[in-house]
Amino acid sequence: MIITDMIMFPMIKSASAQIVKSRTTLIINEAVFNVLESEEYDYKDMINLEKNDEGRVIALTTKTQTMNTLKSRVMTEIYTRMQAYSEDEILLPFGNIFNTSFLLGKGPDIKISMTQFGECNCDYRNVFESCGINQTNHRVMLDIKMTVSIIMPLRCVKERIATSICIADTVIVGEVPQAFTNVQNYSASDEGATVADEVVDFGAHNYIN
Numbered sequence: 001m002i003i004t005d006m007i008m009f010p011m012i013k014s015a016s017a018q019i020v021k022s023r024t025t026l027i028i029n030e031a032v033f034n035v036l037e038s039e040e041y042d043y044k045d046m047i048n049l050e051k052n053d054e055g056r057v058i059a060l061t062t063k064t065q066t067m068n069t070l071k072s073r074v075m076t077e078i079y080t081r082m083q084a085y086s087e088d089e090i091l092l093p094f095g096n097i098f099n100t101s102f103l104l105g106k107g108p109d110i111k112i113s114m115t116q117f118g119e120c121n122c123d124y125r126n127v128f129e130s131c132g133i134n135q136t137n138h139r140v141m142l143d144i145k146m147t148v149s150i151i152m153p154l155r156c157v158k159e160r161i162a163t164s165i166c167i168a169d170t171v172i173v174g175e176v177p178q179a180f181t182n183v184q185n186y187s188a189s190d191e192g193a194t195v196a197d198e199v200v201d202f203g204a205h206n207y208i209n
Contacts (some may be wrong), residue, residue, distance in 0.1 A: 012097050012110065012152060013155075014097070015096050016152060017150065020114045021161055024082075025163050028078055028163055030081065039070075041066075043168040043169070043170045046062065047168065047170075057172050071142075074144075075120045079120060082115070082116040082148075086116070088113070089113050090113060091110070091111060092109065093108075095107040097110075116149075121146065124167070126138065126139070127140075127141055136172045140168035141166055142164065143162070144164070147159070147161070148161055
């Protein structure tokens with residue numbers, strides 16, 4: 001009995017964790033989208049673009065009060081939805097724990113459930129990516145982390161859930177440079193490659209004395 005438990009429990013735990021992670025991520029996504037839709041948040045509500053006299057963007061500032069309100073409402077929505085889902089049982093077919101398509105969906109069901117454990121941590125971060133020589137893609141990401149208790153027959157384990165959701169996205173267009181140099185780098189494993197193996201100038205040589 002003990003040997004059987006030692007062998008079977010890790011398999012049941014792994015299969016249960018996959019289902020719970022998938023369902024929890026879905027709950028988080030639904031909570032975030034519901035808050036964004038109901039409050040009609042958009043990029044300009046979260047980020048203030050500071051421009052110079054020529055209309056060029058020179059700085060970005062986060063609207064802290066709006067972002068803190070958004071985070072608070074998202075955490076409340078997640079908690080409410082998790083409480084509702086905690087009352088439902090999740091049925092895990094016994095064959096699923098063997099991770100083989102032949103037994104998938106077969107066998108008696110193992111009843112498991114989940115509930116939120118502790119607080120839900122929510123924070124935002126800015127991501128900047130180049131989209132060309134004069135364009136930058138700016139995204140505001142909401143990073144959400146929480147711990148979920150997975151309740152199985154005679155056992156209870158905790159699983160850490162972490163996911164990131166884009167809540168705002170825009171492309172900032174800057175001034176087109178008069179000169180541009182593209183330096184192509186190669187990895188050390190490329191035969192005959194140097195640190196800067198290829199340099200392509202677009203007018204830059206005209207500005208070199």
